[in-house]
Amino acid sequence: MFLKEYIQDIYGAVKSLLIGMRRTGYYFTNHKEIITQQYPDNKATLNLSERFRGEVVMIHDENNEHACTGCTACELACPNATIKIITQFDISPDGKKKKALNKFVYHLDLCTMCNLCIVACPTDAIKMANTFEHSVFDRSKLTKILNNPDSKIRAGIE
Amino acid sequence: MANSSIIFYILSALILTTAILSVTTLKIFRAAIWLLFSLIGIAGLYFWLSVEFIAAVQIIVYVGGIVVLIIFSIFLTQQSGKGMQKNSLRRIIAATIAIAIGFVMTSLLIFQFDFKLENKIFDSGIAKIGTQMLSVEKDGFALPFEVVSILLLAAMVGCIVIAIKSKPQEK
Amino acid sequence: MPSLENIANFIHNWLYTTFNATVALLLEFTIVAILVIGLFSVLGLVLIFMERKVSAYMQVRLGPNRVGPKGIFQTVADTLKLMVKEGMTPNNADKFLFNLAPFIVMTAAMLILAPLAFAKNFQIWDINIGVLFVTAISSVSVIGILMAGWASNNKYSLLGAMRSGAQIVSYELSAGLSIITIVVLSESLKISTIIESQANGWWIFKGHIPAIIAFVIFIIAVTAETNRAPFDLAEAESELTAGFHTEYSGMKFALFFLAEYVNIFIVCVIGATLFLGGWMPLHFGTNTTFNEMMDYIPSSLWLFGKTFFLIFVIMWFRWTFPRLRIDQLLNLEWKYLLPISMINLLLATAMAILGWHF
Structure with missing residues (x-):
């Protein structure tokens, strides 16, 4: 019936609008959910979300060992050539030659924080860090080498 | 001169100037706006006569209704932003004669009518x-x-x- | 006890005993004009700050918090910025109308202030058609908007002005009908009489269902009339940059902006006057102790409290609801609000004749 639908329409509309207003009213009266960071003031207690993407870093453990095999999967995955991997050949104790990472070159100035390299990495050697204060006076400082000097691959990672 | 007659002459001057501007301007939108001011002046005259109801209705009907309608039709007309052509001399002469005849007729009517002053308070x-x-x-x-x-x-x-x-x- | 009424009477008597009638009248005009302009500027500052804070908290943000404690001087700083900004006029604009439009909008807003009662016996002009006067003058401000849109010589402005015109003209109907509902119940158009009629209870309580429906429709309609979200498609930023005031900058833009907020204030005062008793304190029937207790709160505080409550509700709408499309907007008015308010008016009339209200 026409009249019934008409009244139902009005009822549904009013109800959904009131639900929306209850939500915003809740936010208005409860201030604990405010997400604004008053940045330079609260530098010490800055609370960034876990998934915030600041820059790519390589994970090193306490023995200065990383998990990068130099497979260049991240380099291939990168859409704008931010990563350049320089490999070398290590001689293993039993005399075999083995491909290993020499330098993980990362151009922060080209990076769009798209996260594709992290997804592509088969050994979870790199991750996105929360740091974001990247401004420098010289562009060349944005080209970084991610593996620590003298670091080596963790045993058992192929 | 009493204060109220000063206000009357100011209002009349406003109505007449804007009315003349409304018919002489060559831009159609400006003509509508001058007409608007003329109508507002008439509403002011009604307020001056303290017939507030008529004044408010004048504003609602003419300003809020008719002029908005005119403006909308101007908006929806093609090339209404361009100025109109200058009137030819023949038209101006014809218009002047028409105005003169109209003016003479109205003033004759007004002056010949026997207005009676009634000492009654007008309840509006x-x-x-x-x-x-x-x-x-x-x-x-x-x-x-x-x-x-x-x-x-x-x-x-x-x-x-x-x-x-x-x-x-x-x- | 110093109330606004006493102060006004004192000034009035002093002026008329010191000067002759004409000079005193002119001086009163000047005082009223200064007061109105002062009220407008204070309102602009307060309401814009309030809007920014309310929107911030509703969107889980902090809002302005740098200029002064809690950011209370932010709008003052913004006003200073707007004052020193260059007021530009587009090259092919109709310069006269372009510069005139903001003043028309502002003047209309000032005129509506005349019959409003701000406190007990504190009113600029208690005209006997008060409510009708308000409706009449509020239809003038649409001309200013149409003028601004046309004179800017910009397609966005023109589209925004046309939308705004269509919207204001159609929502005036249901706003008018819901005002008439209260006029029917209180049997007067005069603002002071309407307020007096609520001495034993506000109309929203005394008028049962028709008054409540009329109140809801009034709030929706005036939200649309003041071009605010969810009815802000006249200046829809994502489609029309800024609608009719796209080309305005500096102080002329500020006038439009101020007029928007002043209009919100005005419609909320009208809503408070008609439905929530204006300056009348909360009274229930003839319960004298309760009524007397309520009378201790000054009448101006009552009015401003109610008004700011309504303003807050309208802001709440704005920061909750998404914008309507033009067809949805016109559907809402012509298929829902108008029929409902007409039937509601019929109900209210029957109720007034049969004396069913309290």
Whole structure:
């Protein structure tokens, strides 16, 4: 019936609008959910979300060992050539030659924080860090080498 | 000169200047705006006469209704932003003659009519207007009121008939 | 006890005993004009700050918090910025109308202030058609908007002005009908009489269902009339940059902006006057102890409290609801609000004749 639908329409509309207003009213009266960071003031207690993407870093453990095999999967995955991997050949104790990472070159100035390299990495050697204060006076400082000097691959990672 | 007559002359000057500007301007939108000011001036004259109801209705009907309608039709007209052509001399002469004749006729009418001054306080209350509007006794306006209502209803039905979408014919 | 009424009477008497009638009248005009302009500028500052804070908290943000404690001087700083900004006029614009438009909008807003009662016996002009006067003048401000849109010589402005015109003209109907509902119940158009009629209870309580429906429709309609979200498609940023005031900058833009907020204030005062008793304290029937207790709160505080409550509700709408499309907007008015308010008016009339209200 026409009249019934008409009244139902009005009822549904009013109800959904009131639900929306209850939500915003809740936010208005409860201030604990405010997400604004008053940045330079609260530098010490800055609370960034876990998934915030600041820059790519390589994970090193306490023995200065990383998990990068130099497979260049991240380099291939990168859409704008931010990563350049320089490999070398290590001689293993039993005399075999083995491909290993020499330098993980990362151009922060080209990076769009798209996260594709992290997804592509088969050994979870790199991750996105929360740091974001990247401004420098010289562009060349944005080209970084991610593996620590003298670091080596963790045993058992192929 | 009394204060009230100063206000009267200011209002009349406003009405007349804007009315003349409205017919002499060559830009159509400006003509509408000058007309608007002229109508507002007339509403001001009604306020001056302390018939506030008529004044408010003047503003609602003419300013809020008619002028907005005129402006909308200007908006929807092609090339209305360009100025109009200058009037030819013949037109100007004809218009002047028409104005002169109209002016003479109206002033003759006004001066020949025998206005009587009545020492009665004019009651412009809304309640009075309302009862008179629907009164069926002598000097009541029930019949004109109903006739106007039917006219407006007919106009509205006509609008809907024009505006309604005809359903596609089913085969 | 110093109330606004006493102060006004004192000034009035002093002026008329010191000067002759004409001079005193002119001086009163000047005082009223200064007061109105002062009220407008204070309102602009307060309401814009309030809007920014309310929107911030509703969107889980902090809002302005740098200029002064809690950011209370932010709008003052913004006003200073707007004052020193260059007011530009587009090259092919109709310069006269372009510069005139903001003043028309502002003047209309000032005129509506005349019959409003701000406290007990504190009113600029207690005209006997008060409510009708308000409706009449509010239809003038649409001309200013249309003028601004046309004179800017910009397609966005023109589109925004046309939308705004269509919207204001159609929503005036249901706003008017819901005002008439209260006029029917209180049997007067005069603002002071309407307020007096609420001495034993506000209309929203005394008028049962028709008054409540009329109140809801009034709030929706005036939200649309003041071009605010969810009805802000006249200046829809994502489609029309800024609608009719796209080309305005500096102080002329500020006038439009101020007029928007002043209009919100005005419609909320009208809503408070008609439905929530204006300056009348909360009274229930003839319960004298309760009524007397309520009378201790000054009448101006009552009015401003109610008004700011309504303003807050309208802001709440704005920061909750998404914008309507033009067809949805016109559907809402012509298919829902108008029929409902017409039936509601009929109900209210029956109720007034049969004396069913308290």
